[in-house]
Amino acid sequence: MKVGITLLGLYATIEDRDILLSLGRHEEFTHYVGVALANAFEDVEPLLWELAKVVESWGRINLVRQLASTPSPEIKTWILTEGSEGFPAEFMLAYIAATSGELASALSAHEIDDVVYMAAGRILMNLIAARTNPTQKNIDDYADGPEAIRRYLGHAARKQDTLEGFAPLTLIVDYLELRGGEESSVSRGTAHRRSRRSLPKGWSKKERERSATYARWILQRPVWRELIQDGLGSEDVRTFHLAEHAARWLGDDTFPVIVDRIRRSPTDDSVWTEATTRAQDIGQWNEVLQAAIERLSRHDTREVRMFPWWMLMISQEMQRFPGMGWPLVRTALEGPLVIERRFGLRGLSWFLEDGWRWPTEADDVLHLMARSDPDQDTRGWATNLLELSQSPGRVTTP
Numbered sequence: 489m490k491v492g493i494t495l496l497g498l499y500a501t502i503e504d505r506d507i508l509l510s511l512g513r514h515e516e517f518t519h520y521v522g523v524a525l526a527n528a529f530e531d532v533e534p535l536l537w538e539l540a541k542v543v544e545s546w547g548r549i550n551l552v553r554q555l556a557s558t559p560s561p562e563i564k565t566w567i568l569t570e571g572s573e574g575f576p577a578e579f580m581l582a583y584i585a586a587t588s589g590e591l592a593s594a595l596s597a598h599e600i601d602d603v604v605y606m607a608a609g610r611i612l613m614n615l616i617a618a619r620t621n622p623t624q625k626n627i628d629d630y631a632d633g634p635e636a637i638r639r640y641l642g643h644a645a646r647k648q649d650t651l652e653g654f655a656p657l658t659l660i661v662d663y664l665e666l667r668g669g670e671e672s673s674v675s676r677g678t679a680h681r682r683s684r685r686s687l688p689k690g691w692s693k694k695e696r697e698r699s700a701t702y703a704r705w706i707l708q709r710p711v712w713r714e715l716i717q718d719g720l721g722s723e724d725v726r727t728f729h730l731a732e733h734a735a736r737w738l739g740d741d742t743f744p745v746i747v748d749r750i751r752r753s754p755t756d757d758s759v760w761t762e763a764t765t766r767a768q769d770i771g772q773w774n775e776v777l778q779a780a781i782e783r784l785s786r787h788d789t790r791e792v793r794m795f796p797w798w799m800l801m802i803s804q805e806m807q808r809f810p811g812m813g814w815p816l817v818r819t820a821l822e823g824p825l826v827i828e829r830r831f832g833l834r835g836l837s838w839f840l841e842d843g844w845r846w847p848t849e850a851d852d853v854l855h856l857m858a859r860s861d862p863d864q865d866t867r868g869w870a871t872n873l874l875e876l877s878q879s880p881g882r883v884t885t886p
Contacts, residue, residue: 497524518547
């Protein structure tokens, strides 16, 4: 198909246009179709735009890159407001959206609509975040960055506050104040050195302080607390995460809220990620493990070949708390689902690492699984783990 699309681009006529546009709707072929259209037709931008509006992900990314030099005001506006929306386009296309979409110019108007305002916040946020990625152009590469930020803050001061508008303001503050420190660790082979992060380009110290103070002033409005409180109780996943991020940035301990969330909405994998990675001590980790036991006891996980995300996160983070988690592991090993028992075996395998104390009950459970588990692969895994556990020097604990 790809070879055929490429050849068609060399000889296509107007009658072939619809064929190419149809094939281009499949992401596997979008980039090839974009190149073929550019080779086949002189007035290609309307065709690329037509296709870009109906595809997503990398298909859209490649087409927007082709449209980056467009002189069309309509296409520029679309790139600014819609073309860079969604994952992963919002990360990969932020710089093109700012430059080709003429972000600073759009923000120069005395009033802007909510669509442009939300797009501006998203673009600035991703440009700032891209500073940590040396392969992407970021806010410091954007010549109009300082002016765009100043204009954005002016609009933010007049706009109605929403949770979606909180995160861009916090990143602007972090960027201008260099929150998190000015230094980052750089690795060269086995050597480590400290490298000072560059100051924001295009800003004097006084300008940075003034704009950061202005952004903080906006973030001090009492209405934010009301929005956060409502958002933390929302059933909508995105609203909850926006509220949790806002509360955490303001200095709140949101861990209890996250644990409550995984109990109320156990299928939200993104909250499990937050809960497992943010647990800082044994007490917090025990809360996560108890919530996991409750979820396992409901057996609401589908039988799949790969571990569900929440199981993977718990397995990985068990390394931070050596020797803990046997009650969860045992619950999984005795579960009716194959994926649950394999999750238990994976968790138990960590007890063999770095001298962790082996639970005395584990041998009996593994012997039973090795003899009678209905799944052949699980029986084999249990047998191997049992053999490894019998190695000399094993330390057991009740």
